[in-house]
Amino acid sequence: MKVVIIEDEENLLRILQDKFRKSGFEIDVALDGEQAIPVVERAQPEVIILDLILPKKSGFEVLQLLKSDANLKSIPVIVLSNLGQDEDIKRALQLGADDYLVKTQHPLDEIIEKVKNRLKGK
C-alpha cells in the first residue's frame, strides 16, 4: 500500500509517517504545494493524503491539478486539514476530493481505517 502525504507541519508529518508506517504503508512525503505533483508522479501512490494550507501552492490548487491530470485523477485524494468551515469542505469536494477529514476531529486509528476502506472499495 503506497501513500503520499502532503503536509507542511513537521511535527504532524512525523506522527503521520510513524502511524502509517506501522499500519503497513509505504510512504512518500511532500512538504509544500510545489513538490506535491512531482512526488505523486514519481511515487504513483494508491492514495494521497492532502493538507490544504501549504506554502507556495495551496492544497486546493494541488487538488485541482491532480484531478485535471489524466494519469493522476484516478488516485483517491483524502483531504486532511484543519480548515473546518463548510465552504472549505464544499470547495474541496467540488474540486474532486474523495473524502474530507478535519484533523482535530479524528483519532489516528480512524484515519488509517478510512484510508484502508477507501483502498478496499477501489
Add this chain to the structure above:
Amino acid sequence: MSTIFLISHIVGFFTLSILALAVVIRNSKSATNILFAIFVLEFLTYLVFNYFSLVPGQSSDRVLLWIRLVMAITSFTGPTMFFLAYTFPQSVLTIPLRWIVILSSLGLLSASSSLTPYLFTGITGYTNNIVPIPSPGPLIAVYFLSVPVLWLASFILLIRKYMRSVGVEKSQLAYFLLGIVINLSFLLVLGIVAVNILKTSVFIPFMPFSFVALAGFIAYAILRHRFLDIQPIIARTIAYTFLIIFIAIIYVSILFIGSSLITKTPIATEVLFVGIVLTAVIAFTFQPMQKAIGKFTDRVFFMGLYDPEKLLSDLSHIVAETINFEDLTSKLLNTIIKEMRITKAAFLVIEAHRIKEIRSVGYDEKWLLMSPLEAQIHQELKSEMHSFLFQDLEDEAMKEVFRKYELEVLIPIKVEKNEVAILILGPKAAGNVYSHQDLGLLDVFASEAGIAIQNARLYTDLKLASEAKSRFVSVVSHQLRTPVSVIRWSLEMLQQKDSTTQDREMFLNNSYQGVIFLGEQLDDILIALDIYDKKIFIKKEPCNLNNIFKDLVPEFATVIKTKKLNIQYDIANEANVVQADGRKLSKMIKILIKNAVIYSIPGSAVKITARLENKVGNKKRAVITISDNGMGITESERDHIFEEFFRSDKARVILPNGLGLGMFIAQAFARAQEGEIWFYSEGRDKGADFHIALPAE
C-alpha cells in the same frame, strides 16, 4: 387727454382678457374660475362703456346714456363679487339657491333702474375737458345696496374666511383681500378724492388699472398660489407701489417746476403722463436689468465665478444620499473642484487628533502625510482650529508650509467641536484668489459635511470590522487546530504499547511544545481582539531597557544556541530608561527579537541598539533598533508587514504555524504609547532593521 384714455382702456381691456382666459383655461369646470371669468367680463363691458362716456365732444344726453350703461353693468359686480367671495377658492358652487335668486334680482333691479332717470337724473358740470359728474336720483339707494354694500359684505366675508383658514387657502385669501384693498384705495384716491375734493380729473385715465390690479391678484391666487410665499409678495408690492408713487411725484414735480421756470409755460398733461409711465417702467425694469448686466459682466470679467446656491445644493444632495465613505469623499471633492474650478483638493480625516487617512484629488497623499504640514496640523488641532485662508495668514512659517504644498484654504470640519476632517483646497484654476464669500460657503458646507463624514466612516468601519471578524475567525480556528491536533495525536501515539522510549520522549516533547505554542497563540489572539475593540490601556512608567533585554533573550536561548547566533547589545546610557508601559514594551521587543532570531540565517549576528534622538520641536525620543541578517522584506511585502495575519511565503516555510499577529500587535502598542514603529530592508535575504521610537523623558 382722449389719447391717454384710449391707451389706458385698451391696455386694461387686454390685460383683463388675458387674465380671464388664463384662469378659464387652467380649469374651466371650477365654479371659482367661472365666477372669476364672469366678473372680469363685467369689467370688460364696463371698460367699453366707460371709454365711450369719456369721449369728448358728445352731447350731454349721449354721455348720460353711456354713464347709465356703466351703472347698469357695474350693478352686477356686487352680486358677482359676493358669489365669488363665497365660493373662492373651491371648485364647487355651494351658495344657497335663495341667496342666488335674491342677490341676482337685486343686481337686475339695480341694472334696470340704472337705465331710468330715477337713478341719475342728469349730468352736472359737464364741459369738454372735465369728466362728467352725474347727479343722483332716488333709486341710487338700490345701486348703493347692489354695489358698495355687497362689496363690503364680500370683503367682510373674505376676512372671516381668512381668519378661519390655514395653509395654502389662507395665502390665497390673502391675495384676494390684497387685491380688493388696492382696488378700493385706487378708486377712493383717483375717483372720489381727486375728482370731488381736488377737483381734478388727471387721474381718471388710471381707473382701469385698479380693476386690473384686483383681477390680477385674484387670478394669481387661483393660478400660482402654490409657488410663492405670500408675505414677500405683499411686502414687495407695497414697497414697489410706494417707491413708484414717490419717484413719480418727485419726477413730475421736477418736470413741472423745471419747465415752468425755463419756458414760463406749464407743461402739457400728456408729457407729464409719459413721464410718469416712463418712471414706472424704469422702476419695474431696474432689478431685472441690473441682474442681466451683472450676469453679463460676471461672465466677461470673472471667469472663476460659480453659482454658490447650486454648489451648496449639489453638495447637500451628495451628503444626504451617500453612505459609503470613499464615494462620499470623492464625490464631494470632485464637485467642489468642478464647480469652484479648483486645481486640487483633499480631506484629511482626523481621528483622536491625528491624521488617520487622506482622501485627495490632485494631491499626493503620501507626500502630504510626510510633510511638515502634518506636524503643523497636529499643533493646530491641539488649540481651537479655525479656517485658514492663505492670503490672510500672518505667521511666516505657516505661510511657507501653505506655499510649499500648494494649499490655499484649510477648513476644519467638526462634529460637536471635535475635528473629524480638514478640507484643504489648492489654487483656483483661473488663478484668482479665494474670496470671503467662498470661505463663508465652505463653512456652511463644513457644518453639513461633518456628520455625514463621521457616519460614512462609522459605516465603512463597521463593514470592514465585520469582514475582518469573519477572516479572523477562519484564520484563528485553523491556527488553533494545528497545535491541538499535534497534541492529540502525540498523546494517541504515547498510548500505544509498541512505541520505543525515544519515540515516547519525542511525542511527550511534541505535546509540551504544542501546549506552550497554543498558550502563546491564545495570548496574541486576545491582544488582537483588544486592539480591534480599541481596549488598549497604557500605564506609563520608567522602563529600563537593559533589564528588559536581559529578561527576554534567555527565552530564546535554545534557538540562539542551535543556530549559533551572536547577540550584540549597544544601549546608550542616556537611552536606557524610557517612559512606556512596561508589559507592552516588553511584548513589542519580544516580538521583534523572536522574529530576528527565527528568521536569521545560522551563524549570523542580531544587533540590539538603543539611542536618544531629537525630534521636531526639540522633543527627545528613544529609538530601539533590532537588526538581523535574515530573510529580509521584499518590495511587495513592505506594505503588508503590519497587517494582521500577514505572513510572507518564506516565513511560512520557515515557521508554518505562526499566526501573523506579531507586527500587528507591535504597531498597535507603539501607537498607543505615542510612539512609532518602522523598518528598513534592502530585500529578500538581505536582513532587516526594525525600529521602535518612544518618547523619552
